[in-house]
Amino acid sequence: xxxxxxxxxxTALAAVVVVLTRLRLGRGGAGRLHxxxxxxxxxxxxxTIALVTWVAFLVSPEDMFLGTSSFGIVSLAFWWITVVxxxxxxxxxxxxxxxxxxxxxxDSWSDGPGLSVLAHVGMLVGVCVFTWAYLTxxx
Numbered sequence: 001x002x003x004x005x006x007x008x009x010x011t012a013l014a015a016v017v018v019v020l021t022r023l024r025l026g027r028g029g030a031g032r033l034h035x036x037x038x039x040x041x042x043x044x045x046x047x048t049i050a051l052v053t054w055v056a057f058l059v060s061p062e063d064m065f066l067g068t069s070s071f072g073i074v075s076l077a078f079w080w081i082t083v084v085x086x087x088x089x090x091x092x093x094x095x096x097x098x099x100x101x102x103x104x105x106x107d108s109w110s111d112g113p114g115l116s117v118l119a120h121v122g123m124l125v126g127v128c129v130f131t132w133a134y135l136t137x138x139x
Contacts, residue, residue, distance in 0.1 A: 003138040010126040011054060014079070017119045018047030021086065024116075039092075043085035050078035054130070058139055072134050079127045086120035 022044045053075035060067035133139045 003133055003136075007058070007130060007133050007139050010129055011051070011058070014047070014082075014123055014126050015051050017086070017123050018044065018051060018082065020119065021047075021089070021116075025089070039085055039088055043082055043089060046078050046081040046085060050075055050082050053078060072139075076127075076131055076134060079130055083120070083124050083127050086123055090116055090120050 022040065025040045053071065056066040057072045057075050060071075062068070065071060130139075
């Protein structure tokens with residue numbers, strides 16, 4: 001399997017992570033805790049910009065502005081912002097400690113943070129692959 005094909009597949013999976021995170025947390029919460037909208041909005045906006053710019057970078061010829069290395073760097077920067085925001089969202093899943101800590105809310109998507117962990121750790125791996133592919137000129 002070629003590196004370019006792997007990058008395209010991971011790009012599609014990253015798009016799913018951005019969309020599902022928005023759907024799951026867009027109204028303020030899922031699972032155990034209420035989620036502030038600032039971090040979710042950052043994840044959605046940076047993820048959308050990253051996706052659009054990355055796809056444009058991948059499909060544009062090198063002699064066009066969208067195919068230049070500087071445009072690719074901007075796109076990767078937005079991917080890394082998305083990953084950091086996603087990992088910060090995961091930190092919110094930690095069980096609160098203490099006897100006054102409230103019980104978690106029910107979540108119809110899963111019984112815990114498993115889906116979010118899989119998605120955002122997968123996103124971290126995917127963005128590492130994007131960065132490696134960019135640095136080695138595979139894309």
